[in-house]
Amino acid sequence: MxxxxxxxxxxxxxxxxxxxxxxxxxxxxxxxxxxxxxxxxxxxxxxxxxxxxxxxxxxxxxxxPSPTVQAAVYETLPEPCAMLAKKTLEDLVPKGTKGKEGSSDDTSTRANCSWDSLDNNGVKGSQFRWLNVALLRFDSDVSRGAGDERAQQYYAKQVADAQAAEGAKNTRTEQLSGTGEEATLIRYDLRKKEGTFRQQTVVTRIENVVITLDYNGAGLAGDKTPDADDLAKAATKAAKEAATALTATKDTADTTDAESPTASASKSASPAKKD
Structure with missing residues (x-):
């Protein structure tokens, strides 16, 4: 239990x-x-x-703020074959004052014109001259930089290329004043089977545009070689004239903008000054 x-x-x-x-x-x-x-x-x-x-x-x-870059001053280029006066062409290329414009995909960005002259003196030989004016304009771009800075880089490259020309002899370089923001004259001789060519290259930068002027001369078939100093003076004069022709396009554009209907309307809408 x-x-x-x-x-x-x-x-x-x-x-x-x-x-x-x-x-x-x-x-x-x-x-x-x-x-x-x-x-x-x-x-x-x-x-x-x-x-x-x-x-x-x-x-x-x-x-x-979004990245910005300074606007380019020049938005177009002048006609290259119309940049030099007839008198200038008669001095530089007396037998070939009609220029030949080079081909370009965009003449507002890249343009050039060339002239050549052959003064045939028969048994005494001939005098040859060749002139070329080339322009390259750079736009401002956020990823690439301001137009004038890009032009400055190209200017330096053009000068260096002229100084390192293949076969060049007696090369001399001079800085020029009174022509754009910066300008350089490069002089040298080139000996060819036809004769000795005196080469003059003037590279000029004006804001976002670079002008490269090439001018050379030679005495052919026994004629005497032209004086290098005379050719240099002629090339420098032509380069300054080309620079003036470029700046004139900006002055024309500024005048057109000032006289545009928008500008006139803005001017008329502004209050009048009181005496």
């Missing part, structure tokens, strides 16, 4: 233990959703911070 009572008590204890463990399990399970909800709230908070930072970054980027 005592043994049955003991077994009955043990069974009650086992059932009580299982009940206690079941209660703890149910309580633990009930806390899981609460933790998941808390974790979800924490994740949403992080996403909100990221979105806020992204928004602030975008606002900062949009508020930053």
């Amino acid at each position: 005592q043994r049955r009572a003991q077994r009955a008590e043990d069974q009650r204890d086992q059932r009580a233990g299982r009940s206690s463990r079941l209660s703890r399990a149910l309580v633990g399970a009930a806390t899981v959703p609460v933790l998941l909800v808390a974790a979800g709230c924490s994740s949403d908070s992080g996403s909100g911070d990221d979105a806020k930072r992204a928004s602030e970054s975008a606002a900062s980027t949009s508020a930053s």
Whole structure:
């Protein structure tokens, strides 16, 4: 009898233990959703911070000023064959004053004209002259830089190329004043089977445009070689004239803009001065 009572008590204890463990399990399970909800709230908070930072970054980027570059002064080029006066051409190329314009995909950016002259003196030989004027204009570009800076780089390259001409002898370089922002005269001799050619190259930069003037002369078939100093003076004079022709295009453009209907309307809309 005592043994049955003991077994009955043990069974009650086992059932009580299982009940206690079941209660703890149910309580633990009930806390899981609460933790998941808390974790979800924490994740949403992080996403909100990221979105806020992204928004602030975008606002900062949009508020930053776009890169700019100084506008180019010259937007077009003059007709190359009309840059030199007839009198100048008669002095430099007396037997060939009609120029030949070179081909170009865009004459507002690149243009050139050449003249050649052959003064045939029969058995006494001949005098040959050749003249070429080439222009290259550079636009301003955010990725490449301002037009005048790009032109300055090209100017330096043109001077260096002339100084390193293949076969050149007695090379001399002179800086010229009063012609554009910068100008250089490069002189040298070239000996060919026809005779000795006296080469004169004047490179001039005016704002965003580079003018390269080439002029050479030779005495052929036994005629005497022309004087290098005379050719240099003629080339320098022609280069200054070409520079003046270029600047005249800007003056014409400025006058046209000033006389445009928009400018006139703006002028008439401005208040009159009181005495």
